[in-house]
Amino acid sequence: MSKKTTKSSPKKAEKIVEKEKVKEKELKSNTTSLSLIDKDELDSLIEEDLQDTPIIEEKKETKKNNRHIFVHIILVLLFILSFVSFGFQMIDSSIPIMNLILSLLLTVFTILFVVISFTYNRSSKALILISSLVLIGYYSLMINSHFQLVESPIALVPDFHGKSITEVMKWAKKNDIVVHQEYEYSDMVTEYKIIGQDVEENTKLSDLKEITVSVSEGANPSKEIVVPSMITWNSERVLQFVKEQHLSNVVVDFVESDKAKDTVIEQSTSGNLKRDDELKLVFSYGEELDFSEVTLIDFTNKSQFEVEFFMKQNQLNYDFEHEFDSKINRGFAKDQKIKAGEVVPIHDMTVTVVISKGPEIKVPDLKKYDIEKITEWAIKNKLRLIFKDRYDDEVKENHVISSNRDKGDIIEQGSNVEVVISRGSLKMPSFKSLDAFYNWANQYEIDYEEQHEFSDTVTAGEIIRFSHKKGQVIKNEDTIIVTISDGVQLTVPNLTGLSKSDAISKLKKVGLKYTFVYRGSSEAKDTVIGQSLKAGSEVSSGVTITVTLSSGKEDSSAKPRKTDEKEEEKPKEEPSPEPEPEPEPEPEESCKSCTITGIKGIISSNIDDGYQAVSNALVSEIKSQCPGIKVTILSDDTSGRRAGSFVSGFNGGNTTSCSTITITLAK
Numbered sequence: 041m042s043k044k045t046t047k048s049s050p051k052k053a054e055k056i057v058e059k060e061k062v063k064e065k066e067l068k069s070n071t072t073s074l075s076l077i078d079k080d081e082l083d084s085l086i087e088e089d090l091q092d093t094p095i096i097e098e099k100k101e102t103k104k105n106n107r108h109i110f111v112h113i114i115l116v117l118l119f120i121l122s123f124v125s126f127g128f129q130m131i132d133s134s135i136p137i138m139n140l141i142l143s144l145l146l147t148v149f150t151i152l153f154v155v156i157s158f159t160y161n162r163s164s165k166a167l168i169l170i171s172s173l174v175l176i177g178y179y180s181l182m183i184n185s186h187f188q189l190v191e192s193p194i195a196l197v198p199d200f201h202g203k204s205i206t207e208v209m210k211w212a213k214k215n216d217i218v219v220h221q222e223y224e225y226s227d228m229v230t231e232y233k234i235i236g237q238d239v240e241e242n243t244k245l246s247d248l249k250e251i252t253v254s255v256s257e258g259a260n261p262s263k264e265i266v267v268p269s270m271i272t273w274n275s276e277r278v279l280q281f282v283k284e285q286h287l288s289n290v291v292v293d294f295v296e297s298d299k300a301k302d303t304v305i306e307q308s309t310s311g312n313l314k315r316d317d318e319l320k321l322v323f324s325y326g327e328e329l330d331f332s333e334v335t336l337i338d339f340t341n342k343s344q345f346e347v348e349f350f351m352k353q354n355q356l357n358y359d360f361e362h363e364f365d366s367k368i369n370r371g372f373a374k375d376q377k378i379k380a381g382e383v384v385p386i387h388d389m390t391v392t393v394v395i396s397k398g399p400e401i402k403v404p405d406l407k408k409y410d411i412e413k414i415t416e417w418a419i420k421n422k423l424r425l426i427f428k429d430r431y432d433d434e435v436k437e438n439h440v441i442s443s444n445r446d447k448g449d450i451i452e453q454g455s456n457v458e459v460v461i462s463r464g465s466l467k468m469p470s471f472k473s474l475d476a477f478y479n480w481a482n483q484y485e486i487d488y489e490e491q492h493e494f495s496d497t498v499t500a501g502e503i504i505r506f507s508h509k510k511g512q513v514i515k516n517e518d519t520i521i522v523t524i525s526d527g528v529q530l531t532v533p534n535l536t537g538l539s540k541s542d543a544i545s546k547l548k549k550v551g552l553k554y555t556f557v558y559r560g561s562s563e564a565k566d567t568v569i570g571q572s573l574k575a576g577s578e579v580s581s582g583v584t585i586t587v588t589l590s591s592g593k594e595d596s597s598a599k600p601r602k603t604d605e606k607e608e609e610k611p612k613e614e615p616s617p618e619p620e621p622e623p624e625p626e627p628e629e630s631c632k633s634c635t636i637t638g639i640k641g642i643i644s645s646n647i648d649d650g651y652q653a654v655s656n657a658l659v660s661e662i663k664s665q666c667p668g669i670k671v672t673i674l675s676d677d678t679s680g681r682r683a684g685s686f687v688s689g690f691n692g693g694n695t696t697s698c699s700t701i702t703i704t705l706a707k
Contacts, residue, residue, distance in 0.1 A: 111165045114172045115154045121179040122150040128183060150175060195245040200234040205255050206419060208234060209412045213438065218250035218463065219411075221427055225260030227286075232256065232419045257424065259286045260315070267313045270321065275302040275353065278321065279346065289318045290345060294352055297324035302353070329355065331386070338380035339373040339393050347373055347393050357390040362397050370398030370422075370453045398422070398453035405447040411438045411461050422453040431466030431484055433515050438462065468508040468520075474501065475688050477522060482685050487519040488640060490692050492526045500527030500582040501693075526580035526694055534575035540566040540589055553584040561590035572696070573633060580694060583633065632697045634666030639692045639703075647684040651675065651707045654684035658703060668697035675707035683707055 126147045129140055153175070157168045195215065200208050205221065212219040229235050235254040265285055270278055282290055299305045306322035313319065334354040339347050344360065351358040368374040375394040378384060384391060401421045406414060411427075418425045435441050444458040445451065466484065471477040481488050498504050507521035508514060530550055535543045540556070547554045561569045570588035573579060639658065646657045655673040662671050676687045683706055690701035 108165045111169050111172070112158065114169060114176070115157050118150060118172050118176050118179070119154045121176060121183070122147045125179045125182045197237075197239050197241060197243040197245060197248065197251070199241040200237050200253060202229065203234050204419070205232055205234065205253070206412070206416055208253055209415045212251070213410075213412050215245055217245070217248060218429060219427075220250060220252040221425060222252060222254050223257045223424060224254045225258065225263065226256040227259050227263070229256040231258040231422070261286065261288055262314050262316050264312050264314050267310050267319065269310045270304045270307055272300075273304045274300075275323065275349070278304060279349065282345065283343075286315050287319060288316050291318060291320045292323060292349055292352055293320070294323045294325045294355070296326070296328060298327055299324040301326040323353070325353070325355075329386075333383050333385045335383050336376070336378055336380050336391065339376050341368060342373050344371055344373070344395050347395075351391065355386040356384065357387065359390060359392055361392060361394045363394050364398065364400035364452075365396040366399035368396035368398075370396055372396055401451045401453065401455075403445045403447060403449040403451060403457075406443045406445065406459060407440045409440060414440065414459060418457060423451070424454065424456045426456055426458040427461055428458065429461045429463050431464065431514070432462040433465040433513055435462035437464035466514045468506065468510055468512045468514055470510050471503065474503055474522075474524065474691070477503065477506075478686055478688070478691060481520065486514065489519055489521050490637070490640075491521055491523045492635075492693055493523055494527065494529035494578070494580060495525040496528055498525035498527075500525055500580050524693060526582075528581040530579050530581055530583075532571070532573045532575055532577045532579055532585065535568045535571050535587060536575075538568045540568070543568050543587055547585065547587075551581050552579070553582070554587055555584060556587050556589055558589050558591040560593070562593050563590040565590055565592040572698070577633070579633065583694065583696070586698065632666075632668075633694065634669065634697055635694050636662055636665050636690075636692050636701075639690075640686070643684060643686055643705075647682065649684075651683045651705055654705060658705075662701070666695065666697050669695065670700035672700060672702045674702060674704040676704050 126143050129143050153171070157165070157172070160168060198211070208219060211217075224235055226235050233256050235256050237254070238252040239248065267285075270281070273281075281287075295305075297305050301324060303324055304321050305324045306320075308318070308320035331354075334356060337350065339350075342350075347360075348358070350356075363374065365374045372395070373393050374396040377392040377394075378389070399421070401423070404417070409417070415425065417423075430441060432441050439462050441460040441462050443460070444456075451457075466486075469480070471480070477488075480486070493504055495504055502525050504523040504525050506523070508518070514520070528551065530552055532552070533546050533550055535546065538546065544554070559569065561567075563569050567590045568587055569590045572586035573583070579585075638661065642657050642661050643654055646654045658673065659671045663669060674689070685706040687704040687706055689703040691703075695701060
């Protein structure tokens with residue numbers, strides 16, 4: 041390396057000398073031009089040149105610091121909303137696991153999007169801003185659907201499947217919807233979660249007044265399952281099967297046998313079996329008992345069946361006591377009188393185990409609760425709610441009118457709590473028909489009375505007026521009086537002595553309906569000898585009058601020829617259109633006009649005894665008011681009303697003893 045340095049140094053020196061000579065020549069040639077530039081001007085040029093460089097750097101720094109503050113604020117907001125939305129879904133137990141996984145993936149994507157967007161150095165971030173706003177809109181809708189902070193412009197019915205009944209009640213209260221609850225057993229849906237609903241998802245709320253939801257009561261104790269043959273099964277396998285299949289009526293016993301110890305040797309039945317059907321299993325304890333005493337185990341939190349199994353397995357005498365306990369589930373052991381670890385001789389002592397009845401539930405004053413609070417209380421205490429509703433002008437809407445449980449009552453888990461909820465004040469609607477009014481009044485248990493008037497303008501049987509005007513509030517103690525038209529008022533003419541043709545002309549002129557019967561008389565044939573309605577009486581246009589005509593005088597002294605007898609017999613058979621073989625003896629007495637009243641009162645006073653009691657009472661009362669009348673009671677099992685309630689048909693008013701009236705009752 042040193043040799044190379046000494047050799048190359050003279051060459052470098054020669055090159056430097058040559059360069060200096062060239063520079064000297066250039067300086068000499070430029071002497072004239074340099075001498076023309078003033079020193080001050082040169083300094084100013086240098087200073088300007090020095091100032092140019094910071095200006096460029098300042099521009100670069102300004103460009104570098106040109107951050108998109110608004111975009112970054114939006115990104116931070118998006119980051120927060122993604123976590124909030126995922127958090128709400130995490131704490132919502134009704135969210136399916138697949139939806140939760142998708143929400144987690146979307147949250148991870150959002151985090152990556154925010155991080156990448158912050159490091160994106162392009163001058164324009166319009167695309168990032170638009171994407172961020174779309175994601176913010178999505179997360180906002182998710183959070184709103186959880187809290188219902190803002191109502192949708194088009195309110196729709198959500199899908200309640202798998203959601204808590206409490207959520208349904210909150211939604212219904214907010215949207216002024218009446219909720220009817222029907223309880224069903226379900227192995228798949230957790231207790232107090234929604235199994236189904238009678239209104240489809242996404243139905244508009246504009247015309248919706250009520251909704252019925254099916255609420256899970258848990259596993260069905262009477263569900264039919266397939267029970268296999270358990271012969272040779274050991275005790276652990278049997279206990280596991282009983283627990284998984286929710287069998288509630290298994291009876292076990294242990295006997296001496298040459299079979300393996302603690303295995304099933306006999307089984308009462310197998311195949312299709314209901315969970316609460318009795319199933320008897322016999323286990324073997326071996327060829328002989330190889331023990332005379334048993335060390336007790338801790339029974340705490342074991343089911344009553346498991347405790348009983350242990351006792352029989354070890355040939356111990358036992359009994360159960362039941363107490364309330366807020367920490368131990370209902371039906372599980374909470375205590376034992378002989379402690380775990382103690383040795384007990386078989387057959388000589390009785391082991392007492394205390395089984396929990398669940399927490400002691402003290403009924404609050406339910407009349408101070410609204411429907412939402414009652415539902416929360418019932419779910420918390422695992423009670424079965426049965427809701428009914430009724431209009432009441434004194435109790436605020438959605439508050440309790442009455443209950444089958446009084447304040448201070450002590451009840452257990454699983455008890456039925458029946459609550460009547462107020463629908464607020466009832467206002468008088470308008471009705472197109474009398475049947476519609478009857479249906480409405482019976483449905484809401486409204487007291488009403490009927491009055492009848494003649495009317496030249498309202499058809500017989502139609503409504504003339506109500507005692508309450510449309511929109512008027514109906515008080516709890518009010519009775520609605522409905523006035524029904526009897527049609528045009530007609531005066532019954534005197535027909536006695538008239539011929540048949542004259543009687544017909546007179547009846548048509550008056551407007552009465554008529555029918556004829558014949559009876560033997562000394563009067564000339566076809567002469568009126570009687571009438572079912574008294575002359576001068578006032579009746580409606582729909583009433584039918586029965587007119588009795590003379591069939592002529594019979595001559596008993598002469599014996600007519602056979603041919604003549606046939607001719608004479610003709611008038612006796614010819615006049616009567618009735619199916620009876622003989623004419624009615626006194627039509628004036630058999631076809632009387634009647635006014636039937638009090639049908640509503642008869643129904644209400646007998647309805648607690650059911651359909652048959654109401655039917656019998658109606659027939660008896662109507663026939664007592666109008667002897668001879670025929671009453672037909674029909675049943676309707678599709679109306680959905682209480683058995684014995686009025687559905688349709690005759691509901692009181694004017695009629696005759698010759699008439700047949702029909703009444704349809706709910707069954």
